Amino acid sequence: MKREATVFRFSLSTMKTLAAAGIPPLIFPLKARSKYSYQESPRCFGAKRSGGRLHAGVDLYGNAGSPIFALASGTIKAVSFFNVTGKNEHAKSVSQIVIDHGTFTARYCEVANDFPAGIKAEGKVNAGQHIGYIGNLAGIINWPHNMLHLEIYGGFLTGGLTAVNNPPYKRRADLLGPTPFIDRASVLGGYFDEVVTTATATA
Ligand SMILES: [Zn+2]
DSSP states (O other), X not given: OOOEEEEEEOOHHHHHHHHHTTOOOOBOSSSSOOSSOTTSTTTSTTOBOGGGOBOOSEEEEOOTTOEEEOSSSEEEEEEEESSTTOOSTHHHHOEEEEEEOSSOEEEEEEEOSOOXXXXXXXXXXXXXXXXXXXXXXXXXXXXXXXXXXXXXXXSOSOXXXXXXXXXXXXXXXXXXXXXXXXXXXXXXXXXXXXEEEEEEOOO
């Protein structure tokens, strides 16, 4: 599959303005904030899930195929299927991207299996860089919306992020609530001065 890749660039003047204001350039990872708030159940962090598990991230609704942007600069640690231990259809229908953002680690999930060119493990990303597309969950899981499921970790532990023996979230113990991060993230349009549509991404 081929898709359009989009590149957003900060201007120098914008970077200076942000720095002067003491604002870290944390970018909202989708084009727009959904009317379905990530602060409310069932999308919020800690919302109840089946089997007593609690929701380990926030769900940011968006259209399948919409671009996903890096929250901040960093290094990609993994690009793989999301449900790595699953054997159901969900396991190979959507992917995850794990990025070490320096002061925290983010896990971007329910992502389409095709990526913009150059998005691969150990690659570097800039804040706001186009890193993937929202996956299509129709017929895969029983949920009425496509989304970016976003998890945040302190990054001081190593190893797999899914930890089935660590309830209630069943995630690695340095899991953090993403809400404060997303609350202060800015939608791209507010910060980016130049939008460049490039050649199509590779499959
Ligand atoms: Zn979720």
